[in-house]
Amino acid sequence: MPVRRLAHSTAAFAAAVLLTACGLADTGSSxxxxxxxxAQEAEQARAAQAQIESQLEAAQQQAEQRRKEIEAATR
Known part of the structure; x- marks a missing residue:
């Protein structure tokens, strides 16, 4: 009888260990x-920042070109 109880306890313990291991694997996976x-969000943010900086630089260059054209026309 004690061997049977020990086997039952061992099986219950093994099941608990396996279920815990699955939970840890899920946690690690998550x-x-x-x-x-x-990481993807950070990369997208960097790409968006680079695009905005490029657009800003283009707008500044265009404004500078217009300023030069106006200055040349008023001379």
Whole structure:
């Protein structure tokens, strides 16, 4: 009888360990997915910033060109 109880307890313990391991794997998987998403968001933010800086530079160059044209026309 004690061997049977020990086997039952061992099986219950093994099941608990396996379920815990699955939970840890899910947690690790979720953390990795979240990290990937954050990295993608950061890359998108960098790309958007570069595009805005490029557009700003183009607008500044266009404004400078217009200023020069107006200055040349008023001489």
């Amino acid at each position: 953390a990795a997915t979240a990290a990937k998403l954050k």
